[in-house]
Amino acid sequence: MSEISRFDVIKPLHSIFLIAPAMDSKERNKAFGIKLPLLGYPAISLAMIAALTPDNIHVRLIDAANEPVPYNQPCDLALIVGQTHHIQSAYLIADRLRKKGVKIVLGGMHVTALPDEALEHGDSVIIFEAEAVWGNILDDFSKGSLKKKYFGPEVELATLPTIRRDLFNKKFYHPGEIIETTRGCPVGCHFCAVQNFFGSRFRVRPPKAIKQELMDIFGPRPPQAKWKKWLARNWHPDIPYFVEKRLLYVLDSNFVSEPVHARAILEVFKECDIRWYGHASFNLTRDESMLDLMAESGCIGVNIGFETLSGATINNMHKFPNRTDEYSDRIKALHDREIGVMGTFMVGFDEDTPKVFDQIADFVIENRLETAFTLILTPLPGTKVYQQMDSQNRIFSHNWRDYDFGTVTFFPKNITPRQLHFGMRHTWKRIYSYRSIWHRILKKPRFRSFFYLPVNMGFRKCTRLICSENIWPAPQETRPR
Incomplete structure (x- = not known):
């Protein structure tokens, strides 16, 4: 696939809103908006769209869970991407912006599943991934000929630029960084929408690109002051990493699906001298050498979808990597490596x-x-x-x-x-x-x-x-x- 391009816009397009909607209940948003690991992180998918937008267009990323949508500010085009439990709020935002003459594009997993429903509230919808068609949308907008539906093909991650982290208001989020290294899931659990959206083919970002991004974020680790050495010696060696905010959340649903790539990424994490946590499937725990490398690379925690303690449910839900009779032993294997x-x-x-x-x-x-x-x-x-x-x-x-x-x-x-x-x-x-x-x-x-x-x-x-x-x-x- 050719490299994702950044289209030049001919017709005036001065301002774009990239909106992550929230639930329409402030109290429920509060419950899930606590700044804790696996919660309280920015929408990096929208930050990627911002990176694919020409520099002469003003882009604002709006996290509706933490800030009001600025309806009174100028906007020509808005992209709204949310999950199913956000979608009613997304539709309300879209309807209000459309009344002001803003063109609305809706995307995400829910919109991919129910595009005709979404079109009742938007001018266009993106079905599947947005990156490969975003340039086409900007081009069509400039010609006044937006299509109703854009079908996004699976993007090769090596063709994508670095996300626009400068658009994040960090006071809203957990004090760490977030990164995506893979997409796709070969498992296909019956309750999960990931494979329907990203596909079953496992796609990876080049380790070299990930290393460059992490070095841009964290830089070389600074010399340790005496008080940091004291904390490391008398409390825990990881304390200075938290003080320095050298903490990374790997967003991927299962970054170890391709072991060769996973090992290369772990070597990058090790070289960048950070602490990190992320998601992985249960079959990761059976690879003792992979667990050793994870520990050496600075892994402090891994989220595993155990889902159930019932073997029958595992089979019925197509969660084949899991073996319930192995759960306790494999948890111990992780704990043995801290x-x-x-x-x-x-x-x-x-x-x-x-x-x-x-x-x-x-x-x-x-x-x-x-x-x-x-x-x-x-x-x-x-x-x-x-x-x-x-x-x-x-x-x-x-x-x-x-x-x-x-x-x-x-x-x-x-x-x-x-x-x-x-x-x-x-x-x-x-x-x-x-x-x-x-x-x-x-x-x-x-x-x-x-x-x-x-x-x-x-x-x-x-x-x-x-x-x-x-x-x-x-x-x-x-x-x-």
Whole structure:
């Protein structure tokens, strides 16, 4: 594929808004906007679009979760990209801007799944990835001939420029940097929209480009002052890295899918002398040499989608890398290398019974996971779970604001919607109780408690918001109509 080009605009195009919408509930935004690892990071997809926009056009990146949309400021064209639970807010923003004469382009996973719905609120939609068609959109705008639909092909990441980090208002976000090194997922879990959007082909950024970007961000590590050496010697060797903000979040859904590339990236992280965390599939944990290299490269934690403790659910959801009987041993392998485990679980699968909530909490506490997210299974449009449940008339809410992984939108098989609602919250309460935090984070042997203790206290605060009936009311549905 040829290099992504930056088109020159002929017709006046002076100002573009790149908007990341928020949920239409300030309280829910507050719960998920806490500045903690895996939360509270900027929209780098929009920062990439900004990098592909000609320099003579003023670009403003607007994070609606943290700042108001400046409706009274001049804008010729707006691109709005959000997830399903953001989309109603995105539509409201689009409608208001259109009344002022702004041309609206909508994109993202939800728009890709339901483009005709989105076109009721926009002039154009981008289906799949935006980078390869953004230049065409600007060119068509300059000619006054925007198309209704733009189909973005899979982009080779080597052709992309560096994102516009200068557009981020860092006071809104977690004090670390974020980077993308791969795209695509070969697994194709039935509940996940990633493969539908990015495809099954695994694409990678060249290690040389990643190294250059990291050096531009962090630079060489400065000489260590005496007080930093004292902290490293008497508390933990990683403390100076946090003081210097040499902390990186790797956004990729599974950066180790291509082991040769993953090893090259880990060598880059090691050479850049940083601390980092990211996402990986469970099969990573079976590669002992990869785990060793991760530890050497400065990995402080990895988020793993365990999803469930049921082998039957693993098979039914096509989560083939996972083996539930290996979970505890592989968590120990990570802990032996002082790599924290951030586990993600879902509840509401067809095999789940009322026992599942305590089973997950027991597992997290007994295996001393550093953090754990328990989310409600959500039938996102375009996924196989959505298709199956829709065909069975099990979905009782098509209000997209409810598709936030904290709201029940369907009838489970072996539990009621209300049991699912309260059971998920029971799991959060147990995991982030003071007793659990003590056992998982502070009880010896322990590591990086200076990092994971405040993280857990932050999630304890998040738990209080998630469990508030004023913010997330329980569903009234008790059985299918």
